Amino acid sequence: MSENLLASGHTACAGCGEALGIKLLMQALGPNTIIANATGCSEIFTSLYPRSAWKVPWIHSLFENAPAVASGIEVALKALGRENEAQVVAIGGDGAMADIGFGALSGMLERGHNILAICLDNEAYMNTGIQRSGLTPLYASTTTSPAGKISHGNETLKKDLPSIIAAHGTKYVATTTVAYPRDIEKKVKKALEVKGSKYIHILVPCPLGWGHEINMTITISRLAVQTGLFPLYEMENGVITSVFKIGKKVPVEEYLKLQKRFRHLFNDKSGAEEIQKIQSIADANIARLGLMAEPQKHPVTTK
């Protein structure tokens, strides 16, 4: 495998999906990378002064400006005649890319900088203590959208960030997750070949925030895909060009029951309705994107 550019000794939780996501991302990016990182888990667990886990040039500024800082780096390299020295990458989590930093991300994409934007999506503001974000899915319990006597958890749908990004005319948009490392590698390498705006959305389970066993990170990530809740696809210039087919569809219950953030849905009858609503989201994804693999052809066929 390629060089590991995220050194051990970082302080991510045991079993952290985000740490794994960064490791795999960096293996595909290679050493000729300059990173502008937003505030969040990825920054906090890698850069407590005086140490750093990063083996590429890396800068952290603020929560909502990683894409703007990356824009500055990219044009500076051009102005200094160092344009082909490195791929500039802007990394951020939910908040940094979908919420507080969305304006900066939108501006960066609209200007068409040759920058790869990465969203490490763990579906809440994890580093500050599991508060809900624009990417928190329906009925997930977080500290600011807790399940309670009169609440079912987060009452809004997960913001479809990849589609919003694609609407900017972004040349390459892809979704992926840590259970599929070859998929991550393929998509990152494809993005590197694009000169212009590119975006990869990586679903990274958080054992602490999602409430699953620390050794289940890969299982959870796989189930997110196999239920249809987190489809893996590529969009180039606004058109879907590839979709990761699900072999055997898994009911969303199998995914939800493993996570404490959805436990309240299994407590009473009304929970069953909510689970059904989540199932329809998955079904809609499957239908919209054609996620199911082709059914087996009858052996006797005229074709």
Place this chain on the structure above:
Amino acid sequence: MKFDYGTIAEPASSLQNKTGTWRTFKPIWKHEKCTGCGFCTIYCPDACVSGEGKGKESTRIANYDYCKGCGICAHECPVKDIEMILEVR
């Protein structure tokens, strides 16, 4: 002067922080049924696992200085060749 460029950290200086002390459970590679798939190496969030080969020749092992004992390697091993044991210190 020391902070004339703000805070600057050397690459991979995190290696000074031995996170192996975090562990409760420790992964042990039995090197019996190993197929050499490499999942343990690929899926380790702390990049602790290295080694190669198959079966009895497998050299897969964790760097116990940093292994946090999350157990992803054992859970993902398709042939269950890794066992998590309670670490007694």
Place this chain on the structure above:
Amino acid sequence: MSSVSILSKMKVIEGSKAIAETVKVCRPHVISAYPITPQTHIVEELSKIVADGELKAEYIKVESEHSAASGCLGASAAGARTYTATTSQGLLLMAEVLYNIAGMRLPVVLTCANRAVSAPLNIWNDHQDSISVRDTGWIQFYAEDNQEAVDMTIQAFKIAENPAVRLPVMVGIDGFLITHTVEPVELISQDMADKFLPPYKPQIYLDVKKPISMGNFADPGSYMEIRYSLHKAVEGSKKIIRDVTKEFEQMFGRFSGDLIETYNIENAQTIIVGMGSIVSTLKEVSDDMKARGKNLGVVKVRCHRPFPDEELYNALKNADNLIVLEKAISLGQGGILGTEIRSLFMEMENPPRISNFIVGLGGRDIPKSAIEKIVLRAEKSPVPFEFFGLNPEVLGGEI
């Protein structure tokens, strides 16, 4: 130098354009700016300069001031010379980035077209914007006129990039009063600029050959030391500011003060202190009074951060009356410059009698007659703190 050759170098030019022309010859690699009245002419002019190929720079047309400053931060961290301009609401929107840039010791130069802050919304001149970011660690200057705005701009790059400083520099220029006013100015030629300002060559920057991490987070064990060293750096920049203004004088024959400028202060019983374009009015009043046999001294606070405590103390200590005029206010406390200057004389046996007037907020005009009134009142008996010239009708009753 003959008067003809001096005149031929002068150009009658709007302040914004003069600044844009000066930024041009400073050769920034990256300009990252967002338009806001009354800074617009600066960024528009720079856009034209870049579009015509007169300056080889990358110009990021950012989507907000927060991103404008962030773009400068990233570009500077990558080793580029960077510039931006803003004002008022924009400056406040980028405030957290300003702290970040100073904390990361990046030599960004920013022109602030001083303007009042909302609410209520007001686009005219005062100093509330840049004064409210005086604690960010930026070096802050206030220009008296278009010429000084030009000179301060090129000096700003030189001061910022000095390895013993490595701090961002903000040049405050009064919105509309300097930005949109046309004055004769001696512009700086490319040759002279290149002689005065060498290329920017940082020792540490984002580089794949030396993959360091910048902008770590620091826990209680190290944060204080890092902030202390920033404080020492800002304080220590005073020496470089003096050196650079002296070097500028040697090369260009112009000196308008380093940290402060004094005017007619010898034997002055009353000294009036101000920042920015109001100082030209004060100097005129001083000349008028001198013609009438009265000695009114003027002190211009040219550099507000680092605060020129020693310089101000020495210039002001022998006066009987001090009048501090300011176009800003610390709501609920009082005058900012007034409080700072008052504190200089805390331990003096017979300190000067100090008056502090808030003037000109939201672009309210300060004519010479107003200054004359202020001087008369302050000399009669000190006015510790007052908003000068309020209109009771607008207030809807008593003041």
